[in-house]
Amino acid sequence: MYLSETIARKMICDIGKKMYSKNFVSANDGNITIRIADNVLLVTPTGISKGDLTESMLIKVDLDGRIIEGDYKPTSELSMHLQVYKENDAIQSTCHAHCPHLTALAVAGIELDVPTSAAASGLVGRIPVAPYQCPGSKELANSIIPYVKDYNIVNLGNHGPLSWGTDPMGAWYIMESAESACELAFNIKKYLDGKVRPLTIKQTEELFAFHHVKRSSAAWLTCPNTTDNQEPAVSFSSYFDIKLGIDNA
Numbered sequence: 239m240y241l242s243e244t245i246a247r248k249m250i251c252d253i254g255k256k257m258y259s260k261n262f263v264s265a266n267d268g269n270i271t272i273r274i275a276d277n278v279l280l281v282t283p284t285g286i287s288k289g290d291l292t293e294s295m296l297i298k299v300d301l302d303g304r305i306i307e308g309d310y311k312p313t314s315e316l317s318m319h320l321q322v323y324k325e326n327d328a329i330q331s332t333c334h335a336h337c338p339h340l341t342a343l344a345v346a347g348i349e350l351d352v353p354t355s356a357a358a359s360g361l362v363g364r365i366p367v368a369p370y371q372c373p374g375s376k377e378l379a380n381s382i383i384p385y386v387k388d389y390n391i392v393n394l395g396n397h398g399p400l401s402w403g404t405d406p407m408g409a410w411y412i413m414e415s416a417e418s419a420c421e422l423a424f425n426i427k428k429y430l431d432g433k434v435r436p437l438t439i440k441q442t443e444e445l446f447a448f449h450h451v452k453r454s455s456a457a458w459l460t461c462p463n464t465t466d467n468q469e470p471a472v473s474f475s476s477y478f479d480i481k482l483g484i485d486n487a
């Protein structure tokens with residue numbers, strides 16, 4: 239079951255505006271596709287800011303990248319999006335951006351595996367990093383193949399994230415959640431000396447089962463068997479040794 243072309247065109251423009259307004263892309267970076275039939279996608283054009291997209295700018299292509307309809311030229315990064323659909327029939331949307339926290343990890347070659355908040359851990363899972371390949375190249379499209387079936391997203395090395403989803407908004411939600419999971423991890427490292435009371439394997443299994451999240455073993459986070467998240471919370475003032483000027487004597 240696919241979205242109507244009219245709704246899909248509007249949805250791509252809406253996602254583009256969100257992407258641009260959240261600083262997930264600059265200049266004309268980023269690209270979005272939605273599948274509207276077995277062998278038909280809508281894709282964003284090259285050279286246009288995602289904040290300025292209009293519905294008539296989108297191009298209709300087949301799964302081999304041949305243009306079916308449209309006045310603009312498709313993104314030069316179309317081949318990696320096509321590869322996602324070729325590898326997994328269930329996918330209905332893909333999304334690529336250069337979100338600041340995800341791209342920092344892509345540049346450093348660090349995959350995110352920390353089981354932090356339920357929201358950050360529940361939707362996205364582990365965020366792997368693919369080896370660098372030149373943007374737009376066949377090699378880049380091939381580099382994502384090992385990740386498409388087992389993960390929800392891959393962080394392209396020295397480049398940025400590519401996400402996918404089995405419903406039309408799915409890829410965008412994964413992208414947004416993944417960036418917020420990375421930002422949370424950076425904040426934990428920056429402000430809290432990396433202190434985490436992680437989710438355990440059991441808690442994570444319960445979370446996925448409750449929300450019907452399918453998760454391959456590859457996409458699991460690094461969950462311990464035990465945790466201290468049932469212990470009483472520490473007060474902010476004592477953890478950071480903040481003097482409140484109150485004489486408790």
Ligand SMILES: [Zn+2]
Nearest residue numbers: 268373397398
């Ligand atoms: Zn890119």
